[in-house]
Amino acid sequence: xxxxxxxxxxxxxxxxxxxxxxxxxxxxxxxxxxxxxxxxxxxxxxxxxxxxxxxxxxxxxxxxxxxxxxxxxxxxxxxxxxxxxxxxxxxxxxxxxxxxxxxxxxxxxxxxxxxxxxxxxxxxxxxxxxxxxxxxxxxxxxxxxxxxxxxxxxxxxxxxxxxxxxxxxxxxxxxxxxxxxxxxxxxxxxxxxxxxxxxxxxxxxxxxxxxxxx
Amino acid sequence: xxxxxxxxxxxxxxxxxxxxxxxxxxxxxxxxxxxxxxxxxxxxxxxxxxxxxxxxxxxxxxxxxxxxxxxxxxxxxxxxxxxxxxxxxxxxxxxxxxxxxxxxxxxxxxxxxxxxxxxxxxxxxxxxxxxxxxxxxxxxxxxxxxxxxxxxxxxxxxxxxxxxxxxxxxxxxxxxxxxxxxxxxxxxxxxxxxxxxxxxxxxxxxxxxxxxxxxxxxxxxxxxxxxxxxxxxxxxxxxxxxxxxxxxxxxxxxxxxx
Numbered sequence: 001x002x003x004x005x006x007x008x009x010x011x012x013x014x015x016x017x018x019x020x021x022x023x024x025x026x027x028x029x030x031x032x033x034x035x036x037x038x039x040x041x042x043x044x045x046x047x048x049x050x051x052x053x054x055x056x057x058x059x060x061x062x063x064x065x066x067x068x069x070x071x072x073x074x075x076x077x078x079x080x081x082x083x084x085x086x087x088x089x090x091x092x093x094x095x096x097x098x099x100x101x102x103x104x105x106x107x108x109x110x111x112x113x114x115x116x117x118x119x120x121x122x123x124x125x126x127x128x129x130x131x132x133x134x135x136x137x138x139x140x141x142x143x144x145x146x147x148x149x150x151x152x153x154x155x156x157x158x159x160x161x162x163x164x165x166x167x168x169x170x171x172x173x174x175x176x177x178x179x180x181x182x183x184x185x186x187x188x189x190x191x192x193x194x195x196x197x198x199x200x201x202x203x204x205x206x207x208x209x210x211x212x213x214x
Numbered sequence: 215x216x217x218x219x220x221x222x223x224x225x226x227x228x229x230x231x232x233x234x235x236x237x238x239x240x241x242x243x244x245x246x247x248x249x250x251x252x253x254x255x256x257x258x259x260x261x262x263x264x265x266x267x268x269x270x271x272x273x274x275x276x277x278x279x280x281x282x283x284x285x286x287x288x289x290x291x292x293x294x295x296x297x298x299x300x301x302x303x304x305x306x307x308x309x310x311x312x313x314x315x316x317x318x319x320x321x322x323x324x325x326x327x328x329x330x331x332x333x334x335x336x337x338x339x340x341x342x343x344x345x346x347x348x349x350x351x352x353x354x355x356x357x358x359x360x361x362x363x364x365x366x367x368x369x370x371x372x373x374x375x376x377x378x379x380x381x382x383x384x385x386x387x388x389x390x391x392x393x394x395x396x397x398x399x400x401x402x403x404x405x406x407x408x409x410x411x412x413x414x415x416x417x418x419x420x421x422x423x424x425x426x427x428x429x430x431x432x433x434x435x436x437x438x439x440x441x442x443x444x445x446x447x448x449x450x451x452x453x454x455x456x457x458x459x460x461x462x463x464x465x466x467x468x469x470x471x472x
Contacts, residue, residue: 114321117315120382121332122385127336131336132321136322212323
């Protein structure tokens with residue numbers, strides 16, 4: 001029993017790294033994703049093309065490769081990042097690209113009449129975006145964003161490759177040392193608990209933002 | 215506003231509008247005076263909605279002149295290109311016009327009252343407390359004061375359109391533009407919207423109405439324009455226009471409508 005407690009305590013420490021990556025990535029990647037989507041939809045061709053390229057690059061290569069690149073290749077050109085910062089950079093850039101496409105779809109699904117109504121009421125573009133378009137976009141993108149967010153919980157396990165002690169790596173270390181499979185089960189329970197909280201949270205958000213829809 | 219002695223609220227001269235190679239407006243002239251209700255009728259694809267949308271710059275003209283209350287919104291320069299008023303002037307000119315759309319275009323994530331308050335509070339930067347009684351008075355006027363806290367999706371089409379009218383009026387426009395305001399409504403709901411519009415007309419609001427409602431054009435308009443294929447075919451006082459249409463094209467259209 002004590003052994004199980006020790007395992008759980010160690011894994012809670014591992015969860016801290018997992019949660020840190022998860023939270024910071026989400027907080028940075030969501031607004032970046034909105035900006036990238038606006039850039040992608042911009043009438044400025046240069047900007048739109050650049051965003052298209054960025055999204056293609058991020059979605060077209062494995063996240064694992066991006067992590068390795070930031071961690072091992074950037075130092076060769078003199079950019080040396082601490083473990084955590086390197087991981088966060090890769091995760092944020094990667095997830096912002098996926099979020100950008102989700103937000104783009106959301107923005108494009110708002111009827112043109114909403115922009116026209118805002119325009120005839122004298123609203124500027126930033127006002128229209130902030131007060132009219134984005135609140136409607138949020139409601140529409142909640143299900144796909146929820147999907148990506150749950151993916152992110154599990155993708156955090158990729159940082160084992162940077163030798164960071166996240167939940168899964170801690171579990172694996174114990175399994176290899178003790179020759180006992182319990183930590184894997186505990187890890188699964190931890191991940192399931194996190195996704196359960198997220199699922200519940202998104203359900204609440206959907207109810208909140210959906211209250212105006214019939 | 216600027217020069218309104220002659221009371222010309224909208225003046226459009228030789229308006230042309232093309233999408234690529236397709237010319238949808240082929241030289242239109244209109245003049246709307248203060249308190250006038252101009253009804254624009256015509257078959258689908260005649261360019262009447264496009265013309266209306268050129269007044270408040272939802273569409274840019276290809277050439278011609280647009281003046282709002284004596285201020286120049288758009289003019290054609292010597293080299294044939296169109297020059298629009300600078301951002302600030304343009305904002306001022308467009309600000310004297312409100313618009314009502316065929317699809318209502320209410321903001322679905324806001325309640326009826328929030329829809330009305332949005333622009334006065336966030337565009338004109340007026341205090342919410344000051345706008346609130348005006349907004350409630352307008353809702354009362356359109357018969358929906360008991361729906362202030364409803365969301366648009368909870369209202370019928372006719373109710374939504376009346377809210378849309380109140381929302382536009384809440385910005386205290388001098389001119390109201392209506393783009394087929396009853397075309398998306400069940401016949402039984404058009405009446406309530408037309409009633410609101412008739413009341414506005416009776417209060418001498420300057421209105422430009424693109425419509426398929428011949429009765430409204432006949433009874434509430436002070437001037438009727440019939441458009442087809444991007445030109446004005448015929449125009450006049452509604453009594454004379456409907457009783458004795460001169461052009462063959464007009465007669466064919468009216469026969470189909472009635």
